[in-house]
Amino acid sequence: MELDLIIGIIGAILSSVSFLPQVVQIWKTKSAKDLSMATIVLLASNGTSWLVYGLLKDAIPLVITNAIVLFMLLLIIFLKIKYRKNVPA
Amino acid sequence: MELDLIIGIIGAILSSVSFLPQVVQIWKTKSAKDLSMATIVLLASNGTSWLVYGLLKDAIPLVITNAIVLFMLLLIIFLKIKYRKNVPA
Numbered sequence: 001m002e003l004d005l006i007i008g009i010i011g012a013i014l015s016s017v018s019f020l021p022q023v024v025q026i027w028k029t030k031s032a033k034d035l036s037m038a039t040i041v042l043l044a045s046n047g048t049s050w051l052v053y054g055l056l057k058d059a060i061p062l063v064i065t066n067a068i069v070l071f072m073l074l075l076i077i078f079l080k081i082k083y084r085k086n087v088p089a
Numbered sequence: 090m091e092l093d094l095i096i097g098i099i100g101a102i103l104s105s106v107s108f109l110p111q112v113v114q115i116w117k118t119k120s121a122k123d124l125s126m127a128t129i130v131l132l133a134s135n136g137t138s139w140l141v142y143g144l145l146k147d148a149i150p151l152v153i154t155n156a157i158v159l160f161m162l163l164l165i166i167f168l169k170i171k172y173r174k175n176v177p178a
Contacts, residue, residue: 003142003145004142004146007138007139007141007142010138011135011138011139011142014131014132014134014135014138015135017131018128018131018132018135019128020128021125021127021128021131022124022125022127022128024125025123025125025128026123029123031122031123032123033120033123034114034115034118034120034121034122034123034124035111035123035124036110036111036113036114038110038111039107039108039109039110039111039114042103042106042107042110043103043107045103046100046103046104046107049096049099049100049103050096050100052096053092053093053096053100056092057093
C-alpha cells in the first residue's frame with residue numbers, strides 16, 4: 001500500500017477522533033472554562049478550509065474527516081457557551 | 090495562483106496559529122483542567138504523522154506547519170502538567 005495512503009488514513013482517523021475525548025470531558029464535568037474560544041474558532045476555520053478544498057477536489061476522505069472535525073468543534077463551542085456560567089465542581 | 094496553493098497556505102497559517110491563544114490563556118489563568126489530555130495527545134500524534142509525511146515527501150511547508158503545531162501542543166502538555174494542582178482562580 002502506498003505511503004501516502006497509509007499516512008492519509010492515519011491522519012484522517014486521528015483527526016476524526018481527536019476531539020471526541022474533549023467533548024466527553026466537557027459533557028461529564030459541565031465545564032469548558034479553560035478552553036480558548038479563539039483556538040476552537042481557528043481550528044474550525046481550518047477544518048472549513050480543508051472541507052472546501054476536499055469538495056473542490058472531490059477528495060471524499062478529506063471531506064468526511066473535516067466534516068467530522070467541524071461537527072465536534074461546533075459541539076464544543078455549543079457546550080462551552082451552554083456551561084459558561086457553571087462554577088467548576 | 091493555483092487553488093491548491095492558496096488553500097494550502099491558508100491551512101498552514103491557520104494550523105500554526107490555532108493553538109497560540111490556548112497557550113496564552115493557560116499561561117494567564119494558570120489553569121488547564123478542562124482540557125482533555127487525550128485530545129491533546131491525539132492531536133500531537135496527528136501532527137507527528139503529518140510531520141513524518143512532510144519529511145518523507147520533502148514537503149517543507151507541511152514540515153514547518155506541523156513542527157509549529159507539535160511545539161505548541163507539547164507546550165500545552167507541559168503547562169497542563171505544571172498547573173495540574175492549581176485551584177481555579
